[in-house]
Amino acid sequence: MHASSSPSAVPSAWQPSWHSNGFASLGPAFLTRLQPTPLPQAQLLTHSPDLAAQLGIPAAWLASDAAAQMLTGNQLLPGSQPYASVYSGHQFGVWAGQLGDGRAIMLGELQDGSDPAQGWELQLKGAGPTPYSRRGDGRAVLRSSIREFLCSEAMHALGIPTTRALSLTSSPAPVYREEVETAAVVCRAAPSLIRFGHFEHFAARDQQAELRQLADYVIDRYYPDCRNAGTQSRGSPYAALLRAVAERTAEMLAHWQAVGFCHGVMNSDNMSILGLTIDYGPFQFLDGFNPGHICNHSDTQGRYAFGQQPQIAYWNLFCLGQALHPLIGEEDATVAAIEAYRPHFSQAFAALMRRKLGLPALAANSDESADPATAVVGQLLQLLASERVDYTIFWTRLSEAAASASYDAVQDLFVDHSAWQRWLLSYQELLQRLGAAPDADLMQKSNPRFVLRNHLGEQVIRAAQAGDAQPLRQLQTVLATPYDAHPAHSDWAGFPPDWAASISISCSS
Structure with a gap:
């Protein structure tokens, strides 16, 4: 055809029900009808x-x-009123x-x-x-x-x-x-x-009325708890919003790092205000584990290398914080909200890695800094990086080994068998210390066999x-x-x- x-409206067997007070209700300063x-x-x-x-x-x-x-x-679509929105942002810093x-x-x-x-x-x-x-x-x-x-x-x-x-x-x-x-x-x-860049746009133009309108819309629609901000956010709903976004962003980044996902172009305009992965461009799931891996050949300086992603998210939150600062009003409150990112990322990443290793979850209110699994995880990632071991296959084989109690297939992934054996011993000692066998079922539900590798997409x-x-x-x-x-x-x-x-x-x- x-x-x-x-385009023109035509009859349809499906009649969508549109929301009446969505983003478009903010007005022409935010979008263009087309x-x-x-x-x-x-x-x-x-x-x-x-x-x-x-x-x-x-x-x-x-x-x-x-x-x-x-x-x-x-x-x-019947009832659709299409538009494109305006935003700004930082690209490659x-x-x-x-x-x-x-x-x-x-x-x-x-x-x-x-x-x-x-x-x-x-x-x-x-x-x-x-x-x-x-x-x-x-x-x-x-x-x-x-x-x-x-x-x-x-x-x-x-x-x-x-x-x-x-x-x-x-x-x-x-x-x-x-x-x-x-x-x-x-x-x-x-x-x-909505992206970080939507807020940056109005802040950069000193359009504080529109900035406040946007922030109020996001709070009322997606973060209503921030309207009654607690003492941690100095009573400001806008600081509470920044803190909530920081925590959601930390959760997303922890998932990326645990599964070996490289985004490739973490510009501030590619960051979701809801902590969603957005704008799939030059992404890649790791093959061999390499913290320095760059999946975007346009990234000549390696700004968005895999191991840099958690820090880049933190940097982007400072961009958002700078945009929201006129509404928050206090520099200390702005920085404190952003700083919620670091401990939240560490906790979320640690929890995901414990699941991948088949370890029981930490008890509530446990001292994360004293978690004995932290050193074991760090040693493992260093070992995987030193030999560029295939990340997804390693975790799949480790899950299977936990079910069979035979680690030969895992050892085959390493050239340095002695280094692998040393790590395996530390893992087994950790399990003994925790008084638990590895939860093979949990591991198999936490370690995917299939990810969208580049060559599968290419085929x-x-x-x-x-x-x-x-x-x-x-x-x-x-x-x-x-x-x-x-x-x-x-x-x-x-x-x-x-x-x-x-x-x-x-x-x-």
Whole structure:
């Protein structure tokens, strides 16, 4: 089906219920109303049945041509009033000024079927230029769109806070990057897509009325407990908001580091105010464990290397704190709110690593600094890094070893067997000290067999570019239950091929 020159509303078997006081209600200072730019011959490649069910979207509608057109932006969902929002931010540590939704167009906020007071924002990424495109074409290519769709849903299945992806549509329309590619659109969803950069934008322009309006909206919609701030936040709801965001961000970063996820472009405008993983660009799950690994070939200085991510999140929180400071009013209160990040990250990361090792959780109010597992975890990460041991496979084999009490397959991952044996002895001594055997069931539920490695993404991308979306759907199905064995696809849980090291991922898409 060839689209007309502009999208138009059409009858639909699905009638969305839109939230009346979502982000768009803040007014024209925050956004620009506009229409998506149609793409020819749009077709639905895949969708998330899980998310569709949660949003109350009928499966029959998703199978229709009307769905493909609306989820591409060729036709409007009934009642939709599309817009793009404005924000600013720091990119690679440098103030970049005004940015905004350069190729993402918000359709609106759906009411949650189970709780009408809650909502889900639906956004089309790749739906055409906006006033914030900065001379870009507003499009996304099939390659990057497949990666974003798959990783959004894979991260959700791993239990990591993330934006979601409802659908992926494609078009043969040419898009010009390093080479000519074809276009695609991801419909992503989240309770909110507000970023640190939204606050930075108004603070940098000294638009304090709009800054306060935005902060009040976020508090009332997403952090209502901050309205009655406690003494820890000096009575300020805005300091309480900053503290709450710091803690959610710490939780997200702990999950990233525990699973071996590299984001690749942690600019302040790519940080979610809800602590969600957002903007899947040059991401990567580690193959060999390397804290210095850089997954974005545009990151020539290694600012966003894997091991730097927790510190970069902390730096970005200072950007948010600087933006909120005019509302908080006290420098000490602002800094104290940001500093909540460090202990929260340490506690969250320690808890996740204990689960991965099959250890019992720390008792409430325990002194974390005296946790004997901390040294064992640190020694293990140093050992994995020294030999670049495959991160996912190590944890899978350790989980299996805990069930069988045979660690031979784990030892085979190491060149220095004596170093491995020393660590294993310290692990076993820790278990004896705790008076517990490793919880193999907990380990197998905490250590995924399948993650979206670069070479797996590359394989399904090549197939889709050749017109075959079946491998994409198969990989999507496996990643939806990453802790299961999936014997028919056991090779996807194996070591990456040699050519995987040559895959180059950049910010371009």
